[in-house]
Amino acid sequence: MSEKKQTEHDKFLAPENRKHTVIGPDGEEIQVDPLNDYFCTDLPKVEAPYKGVLEKFLNWARAESLWVLSYGTGCGSIELPPLFSPRFDAYRFGVAMRPTPRQSGVLIISGYLAVKTLKRVIRSYEQMQNPKYVIALGSCTINGGMYWDSYNTINRLDHYLPVDVYIAGCMPRPEAILAGFNKLKERIKSGNAEGANEYIEKLEWYKANQKKIIKDWNMPSYNW
């Protein structure tokens, strides 16, 4: 990172992320630059899909095994636990919850997205591996819904993350979410759900939008 960019960056850095000195166990002084030493500063690359029957087969497997990150934003997250109850039973569609972003392929933005939460959502999304899909739940993710003039929520989710499926409603019931999963499956099987690659191709635009909203950007540009 260039010197000028670095100082611009430092403006928002949390104190523990600025360059500082650490005293080692034997009393030696160690200079630490957390953002460069602890994080990877490389940017991601587009991972081109295979062609033909092979990609179709893999897309079928991806569609039939949707692992959702157990992460809820806003009020919509209360609609997710019933999905796995006997009444709705999302397991029969191959949907399962995973507790870590590394292993999950689907991120559900379940309702209004506060600026503070947006930062966590971006970190979680970027830690997920390609291919990954985003489902936007509720009116708030489409145009802000009832929070459209709120001072601390974003209005359009697709300015910040590439969205695959929108589920409208306030709040959508679990049946609507199941329908959304089936829509996502169709989209993956048709080969159009390339949101992860789209995000990397238009990374500058997404990052500019994100940084416009998040004033205290105290993390690396891309959270591996």
Next chain:
Amino acid sequence: MNIFPRIVFVLLGLFIVLNWGLIMAGIIRKIIARLGMRRGIKVFQPYINLIKNYSIRSQLSHGVMFYLGPVFRLSGGVGIFLFMPLIYGSDYWSNFSFTGDLILITYFMFFGMLGMALGAGEGGHPYSAIGISRGLAQFTAIEVPMTLAILSIAIQYQTLSISEIVAAQQGGIQNWTMVTNPLATIAAMLSFLGAMGHSPFNVVMAPQENPVGPPTEYHGTFLGVLQTNRAILHVIEAVLYMNLFFGGASNWGVLIIKTFLIYFWSVFVGMVFPRFRVDQSIPWFLKIPLVIGIAAIVVFII
């Protein structure tokens, strides 16, 4: 038998065991779902998950040991398989079993865990380190009664060869270790509950309480290798218990039925009893199964 035909049969056996492990996992998940009044996953869902995980496009590495963790885990599972006689009396399906294989197999059971500990440690995620330390602590407590039970059998039959132990149990249920040495069987079957990673001893892998424990950082192919190993390990550990306590198997049909019933024992207990915390499960293993295991040895010394 020559070495080349033997290698072919070992690979074929590994293929059968892997597929049976995946199908068994699907059937068990289906049974659990039906108990919960749900339709549940498709029976072949474990296959789809495996294909999905192997087809993830981007993968991250945290260093060499991070790569080697799943490899060690898989070689632990395959290592147990390689030295395990599968079918009694069949030269084709006895793999590379030899006179001291019982000791080697008990060693291999811990080998994978240690490799995983090094790999998950390099992942850098604090929860991985917590998960692996809890997992290793619990697995050490599980190994103690199991080793006592194995020693008891070794004293009973005066051999460390699994093939000879199976041979000694032939001729009907009255000759099975289950009947001739019930104390060792009880100690081993109680430790089997812990080894299979079902409730009440699955807090180590509990997804929501401590993000998936050791494999927190593992994704894509790494996770696929871990899942492959899991399928092999579940079947082959059930085969070990079948050989030691339940008279072995004279053909593949018997093997499949017996391994399913042995594995189902841990699922059955898991469905009935809620989870132990690690600080409850370790003292439990060091109380009841340990005392039974010591009794199983003392009986034969006296």
